[in-house]
Amino acid sequence: MRFMLIRTLFFSLALIPTVLMAQGRRIDTTMKVGKAGFRINCYIYPVGFESEARDFSFELKGVLLGTEVDDLNKDGFPDLLLYVASSDSLNKSSVIAISSQENKSVAPIVFPDILDDPRLRDGYKGADKYMLLEGVLMRTYPLYEKDASGVQQPTGKMRRLMYRVAPGEQGTLKFVVARFYDFQKK
Secondary structure, three states: OOHHHHHHHHHHHHHHHHHHOOOOOOOOOEEEEEOEEHHHEOOEEEEOOOOOOOOOOOOOOOOEEEEEEOOOOOOOEEEEEEEEEEOOOOOEEEEEEEEEEEEEEEEEEOOOHHHHHHHHHHOEEOOOOEEEOOOOOEEEEEEEEEEEOOOEEEEEEEEEEEEEEEEOHOOOOEEEEEEEEEEEEE
């Protein structure tokens, strides 16, 4: 009896961390354009790249909402997008982008913080939705304005930003807002 109790207790304690880790959302997927792309599983594994490309990892702060692959910089090689929601009170999300360097290595594509641009942060309160359309990253979010008591209220309008990848400093790549416009939510 005592042996069974000890064995049951041991297996329960051994399984608790496994059960707790299984509660989180785990992503294990491969995404490609043609024969090359990326395998994502807590680490990112370049797939179909030359042997010089190594697996890599980084700390992801927030919740992974989704991933997409497309040729963002029009060089004929796949680029990876990770959509990440922050855990702050603003309900803000962001993009982590990784560019293939001729399927030999990878490099980050810098994504700007929306709060750094006064034209775009006005009316912003998170709840972003992202979509890729022919190499253009679209970001849509509801607009808010303060009422008489200073509380942010939805206006019924949405703002759409269209990002393109452009050359940055010292050979890097970055997203730039090519265009944005407001429209009435249907």
